[in-house]
Amino acid sequence: MSTPMSAARFLQALRNEGLTVVTTPGWETRNRNHKGPWGPVHGVMVHATVTGPKVDGVRICRDGYEGLPGPLCHGVIRRDGSVHLVGYGRTNHAGSGDPDVLRAVINEKPLPADNEATTDGNRHFYGFECENLNDGKDPWTPAQLEAIEKAAAALCRVHGWDERPVIGHLEWQPGKSDPRGFTMPAMRDRVADRLGDKPKPAPKPTPTPKPYVPPVFPAGLAPGRTTPSARALQRVLKATGFMPKATPEADNYGPVTEASVNRFHAAHPQYRAAGKTYDPNIGPRGWAYLHRLAYGR
Structure with missing residues (x-):
């Protein structure tokens, strides 16, 4: 069981992983906590916005739309790899999903197939919406894939999780297809590699060599003399x-x-x-x- 980190800790974790993070005004307190509990958290869920490059995915995820009020996630990962924070707390991103999947996430086990939608996911998952049409044709940029990897690893690092609590929306709720265009097993491999890269210790400073000091000139040293x-x-x-x-x-x-x-x-x-x-x-x-x-x- 993991208590959700504070909004400030969440922001710092992302930045510590090397991400470019943009905050929208009021993101720290924008949530749906009045509709249900937030926490304990057990994993990170990756989504696709189903929007093209000319649509402002950040605005949509912040404000929501008719029938689904925002925020629709915690952060939006844009095509350039920047992460835009739109809410914190309970957000409308995961919906109901499979309880067997949640158990596997909690226990860091391989995921079963999702075939039920009876468990509240908004309570238990951090969510990132990633700008993409999700049609299998809209390309994912290298910067965006790296940002997904970093964002997921950052949260896993704070909570002490391995890569297995990082799941896609399609692995949680039957009928969902996002994200399409890369596989979640491949993304989990990337997260595992990143989590396995321990910080390199700072190189030891090279000691400054002491300047050579010649021996004192011996008294009595002169031509014709006998002296050690x-x-x-x-x-x-x-x-x-x-x-x-x-x-x-x-x-x-x-x-x-x-x-x-x-x-x-x-x-x-x-x-x-x-x-x-x-x-x-x-x-x-x-x-x-x-x-x-x-x-x-």
């Missing part, structure tokens, strides 16, 4: 191609290391001591740049 930091200098010179990789590492800042540093300065003279053409001495700025060349990202 000479090995670190040799490793970074190898990593950047300024020292042959086969050169053994040593604590001694000797001639091979000096020549390698000078090659670095020749390639990047901005780090060479001013006025020198040969500079074997690595300074703090050159040390930092060497490390960024080798290990920076």
Whole structure:
């Protein structure tokens, strides 16, 4: 048993499904509730207006006609796929139908053939009238079929129904033929596919890499000196191609290391001591740049 959602929730459900929804003034309280109960609701019924493209189906479904006062549904689905809300509550759309069909809808079971018209459908179904001549020749536009699928799925999603409570008028009341031009089993398959598409989780933000920070320039690092930091200098010179990789590492800042540093300065003279053409001495700025060349990202 499902309590009808509020008019505001109904509107939001349709928009959440990606539909273009147009509201007519006063739709939220336009209904036939004074003629009978509204709810519990068990499904969604699809109809055809039996009108051509030059007829204002929205006006007819809002106001009704002689012998059948409006509203004649909750929403009108136009050929362009827009959904126009004309009423909310009990509306004159389903009429009397088969109690066995209603039981199947409630239990989400396959529908039996409709052969009785003894059960109030206006009480138990949301209804959408879809603009079409219903002659089997008037084409259903892709936008309109998609809107039917979305509208039905939106309401099923709110109530926790699967696709089986979505039925056509012809499956409810003997003698009815709408909708004609597509099959309700095919539409239920579309609704099932849509309900099965779970919202995709938002992509995880790509972490911003931390900027590379070179190691602090070691005190005492200078040509001719023996210090463990000479090995670190040799490793970074190898990593950047300024020292042959086969050169053994040593604590001694000797001639091979000096020549390698000078090659670095020749390639990047901005780090060479001013006025020198040969500079074997690595300074703090050159040390930092060497490390960024080798290990920076």
